[in-house]
Amino acid sequence: MHLRSDEVCVGRLAAPATNHARRTKRWVGGCSSQLLLIGCTQRQYHPHMEAAAAHLYDDAPRVIIWEMTRACALACRHCRAEAIPHRNPEELSTTEAFALVDSIARCGNPIVVFTGGDPLMRDDIYKIIEHATERGLRIAVSPSATGRLRDSSLLELARAGCERISLSLDAADAEIHDNFRGVKGSFERTLAGYRSAREHGISVQINTTIARFNHLDVDGIAEMLAELDIALWSVFFLVPTGRAELSEVLDAAETEEVFRKLYRLESRLPFGIKTTEAPHYRRYRSQRIASMPPRERPATIEPPWQRVPAVGDGKGFVFISHIGEISPSGFLPYVCGNVRDADLLDVYRHHPVMQRLRRPETFGGKCGVCEFRELCGGSRSRAYTMTGDAFAAEPSCVHKPIAIAEAV
Numbered sequence: 001m002h003l004r005s006d007e008v009c010v011g012r013l014a015a016p017a018t019n020h021a022r023r024t025k026r027w028v029g030g031c032s033s034q035l036l037l038i039g040c041t042q043r044q045y046h047p048h049m050e051a052a053a054a055h056l057y058d059d060a061p062r063v064i065i066w067e068m069t070r071a072c073a074l075a076c077r078h079c080r081a082e083a084i085p086h087r088n089p090e091e092l093s094t095t096e097a098f099a100l101v102d103s104i105a106r107c108g109n110p111i112v113v114f115t116g117g118d119p120l121m122r123d124d125i126y127k128i129i130e131h132a133t134e135r136g137l138r139i140a141v142s143p144s145a146t147g148r149l150r151d152s153s154l155l156e157l158a159r160a161g162c163e164r165i166s167l168s169l170d171a172a173d174a175e176i177h178d179n180f181r182g183v184k185g186s187f188e189r190t191l192a193g194y195r196s197a198r199e200h201g202i203s204v205q206i207n208t209t210i211a212r213f214n215h216l217d218v219d220g221i222a223e224m225l226a227e228l229d230i231a232l233w234s235v236f237f238l239v240p241t242g243r244a245e246l247s248e249v250l251d252a253a254e255t256e257e258v259f260r261k262l263y264r265l266e267s268r269l270p271f272g273i274k275t276t277e278a279p280h281y282r283r284y285r286s287q288r289i290a291s292m293p294p295r296e297r298p299a300t301i302e303p304p305w306q307r308v309p310a311v312g313d314g315k316g317f318v319f320i321s322h323i324g325e326i327s328p329s330g331f332l333p334y335v336c337g338n339v340r341d342a343d344l345l346d347v348y349r350h351h352p353v354m355q356r357l358r359r360p361e362t363f364g365g366k367c368g369v370c371e372f373r374e375l376c377g378g379s380r381s382r383a384y385t386m387t388g389d390a391f392a393a394e395p396s397c398v399h400k401p402i403a404i405a406e407a408v
């Protein structure tokens with residue numbers, strides 16, 4: 001397809017948006033529909049964007065996280081799960097885990113992450129992964145950097161069919177990282193685990209928790225990661241739940257500054273960057289790309305996860321706890337059902353909390369009227385943990401929506 005100099009590919013959501021732009025002769029910008037938000041006024045884009053985006057995540061979750069256990073030998077300062085040294089006898093049994101895998105397989109072709117605690121604390125993890133891969137699922141595992149993260153464990157994970165592991169690195173400096181993770185030697189163990197995983201053909205994602213202790217060293221962390229052969233850098237913006245303290249959470253201006261650094265790094269790093277619990281990074285990218293001269297705007301090079309509305313709590317994303325509770329996120333403590341007596345897909349589709357989380361027009365505060373609400377919608381977990389209301393405005397966003405600016 002040849003595009004005029006003022007046209008670009010607009011991706012999956014944008015067929016109606018493209019027609020609209022052509023009709024109104026307005027610039028669409030970029031290769032994702034999000035940029036239409038910039039080229040059009042709020043009133044013009046709404047009928048098209050919302051019709052296209054509203055039902056994208058209604059049918060099934062795209063990302064399913066199962067907390068296999070809360071047991072973990074680390075003592076991370078921010079631990080969501082408030083991990084404990086030993087397994088809870090109430091955890092899902094192996095038989096129940098197989099049944100859960102079967103119900104996940106009925107959700108289509110989601111990305112499935114086995115997390116913890118430390119998933120390697122379960123001896124049946126390899127059997128469960130084998131069962132999942134036999135069902136055609138793509139499995140990623142999120143092990144902790146403990147003595148269990150041995151070469152032999154990674155070989156077993158690879159043999160069972162694990163495609164990717166995610167490892168945590170929160171600082172370029174070993175001492176700062178170990179201090180955050182609560183165990184000396186965690187940094188070196190992480191790198192050893194990374195090397196073994198790559199030797200056994202498992203791709204590696206690095207997770208970095210961004211908080212007040214390390215937000216000024218984003219460039220240093222990126223520089224360290226650039227030396228590694230990793231598939232993706234997942235940058236998690238701290239949500240103050242579990243052991244994480246409110247004082248560690250970045251404010252809106254600090255968050256925006258980290259966005260600025262990530263955006264600059266995107267074109268320089270040999271791997272993709274994704275944010276977690278920061279959907280407003282999509283808003284930031286849209287604004288930056290829209291501000292470029294037309295010839296410099298990326299046409300088709302955006303990574304796929306930037307072309308559609310952010311997956312968020314209950315919106316394309318679901319969490320199952322170690323005792324089978326189904327929640328919109330591990331950071332949002334609404335228990336919407338339990339896999340022991342409810343169907344995962346049914347709960348995801350029909351529970352009123354899940355449904356409302358997919359309807360940003362029902363949110364309160366500025367997120368509910370924001371022109372980026374479909375694309376972003378804010379972190380519902382951070383809204384909940386910082387205001388007590390999961391549907392309130394995202395506290396860490398600097399953006400002033402057009403509707404609010406025009407009303408002043």
Ligand code: SF4
Nearest residue numbers: 367370376377378397
């Ligand atoms: S105001 Fe809310 S919906 Fe709008 S960009 Fe910020 S976080 Fe996203």
